[in-house]
Amino acid sequence: MSILAVGTVALDSIETPFGAAEDVLGGSATYITLAARYLTDPVRLVGVVGHDFPVAYRQRLQNSGVDLDGLEVDEEGRTFAWEGRYHYDLNERETLATHLNVLDAFEPVIPDAYRSSGIVCLGNLHPTTQRDVLAQVEAPRLTICDTMNFWISSTPDALRETLSLVDALIINGAEARELADEPNLILAAREIRAMGPEILVIKKGEHGALLFADDVIFSAPAYPLEDICDPTGAGDAFMGGFAGYLAQRSTIDVEALKTAVIYGSAMASFVVERFGPERLYDLGPTEIHQRLDAFRDLSTIPVYPDGHGLVMDVSR
């Protein structure tokens, strides 16, 4: 099944306690497509870059098999650039600078050939832009959306309207709490799903992820990494792995969604090992399978050797 990813293509400059990298390829659409591309074909990207976008980066995406017919080049401006810093607590990120550049006037136009894509991934963009994309696609099997605290607080009404239109929302724990104005994640999930998305994934970084679908909750572990180099793009790679796996399945049921969460978690776990999307360029199938198996080992509860353990009745 085809995937359409609409989002940012960026030049990221990143500082972490483990080093720094300047003007690396970044952006939500970049990470979504680079991760999804291991799992399905075609993977289509809609985004915008400026005149300064390096030819080598375009080549990288193309060599990875991402369909770039929807990547607009705005010769009038420079590519969207983000500068950020992470501290030892890698859950906290500090934005040093955001240069919107060509993103400021970006109005995504979905090429005709992309309109009937099976799964539509909406990277973090203005909620109204996300809605404009949805208006240009024809009955996708699944629509998946991301957002961030900035839109939750500054454009709540537009966000609510977009949420009422999507099938799935993937956000982090702090965003879920803020969106629902509720500290308990289980209650927050209920409120958010009432806003529209039947499927909700809450990403919790080093604590894994929670899936809410039907009347089921699924708790996925985090891959235990001793060295996290750079968390940038992990959430987008999650969406790419999640969508990519679902694109393989004829039925998108709860079992498929649970497995998709593991594929998303695996892709995210690779991304954080290096600066930028470095790890997503050269993963081999064996390596991906081993990572997926590791998630299974990590969370499998042994089968009780003798049915259940013994439980006594001690009330008197």
Next chain:
Amino acid sequence: MSILAVGTVALDSIETPFGAAEDVLGGSATYITLAARYLTDPVRLVGVVGHDFPVAYRQRLQNSGVDLDGLEVDEEGRTFAWEGRYHYDLNERETLATHLNVLDAFEPVIPDAYRSSGIVCLGNLHPTTQRDVLAQVEAPRLTICDTMNFWISSTPDALRETLSLVDALIINGAEARELADEPNLILAAREIRAMGPEILVIKKGEHGALLFADDVIFSAPAYPLEDICDPTGAGDAFMGGFAGYLAQRSTIDVEALKTAVIYGSAMASFVVERFGPERLYDLGPTEIHQRLDAFRDLSTIPVYPDGHGLVMDVSR
């Protein structure tokens, strides 16, 4: 297999956003034994109370099948009392008052009949007191220890000595980070295990728990509770469930430890539903089995319908 639990028996006064309770039965030894008692027999308690300890509370423990021959009554003083408050973020607890009372002079004496207990649970006490207990027991199959930030910062040397003597340590994430002086939990776990305990459990509250044993990491989910009434005692009930399950097993291997983490998590999940240990008085076997099954449902990754999902080789 028998369990010996040494720790506090307390009168707790608790405020949460959902209500308040005064002078309820509390203390680490209380929660450990009340939880373990569902899983093994005998469960022995060593602790101290004062002249004011309500007869009804002693009766409660006795009716639950806890062996109280080791519960010292110090007629000279009052029972250890703790007053605390939880805010909406139930992970943060504020201690309003700690009245050590009879606990101040407490030097646990292990009754002869208790010295050969199979599993020894050391609730949160001064590390030197914990070590004194270990000196009085005869080759237990397993020793399990708890501690807290207060001992980590104020008696680091004594704590290190105790840690060098125990098989297992059960602490929360903040304590693990502080003890190892390392923000990454996976690295922190490695450092802590080098201090002595081969088995380490890191409790993460609403994010579940991590087990480190042999070269294995196991990630247990948290039970998704919409209403958490009072977190007091959850960690101690975890230890009780963990130890209680292990007491059933002839071999304490990694598989047994993983299952024990689920039993511990289940007991903790019951405790937080009511004020004090209320839920631990009247659990039925069916209810416990259902909770254990819920943990399994929550974290089971579906078996890939066609072996692994398809993973493409996209590098060129």
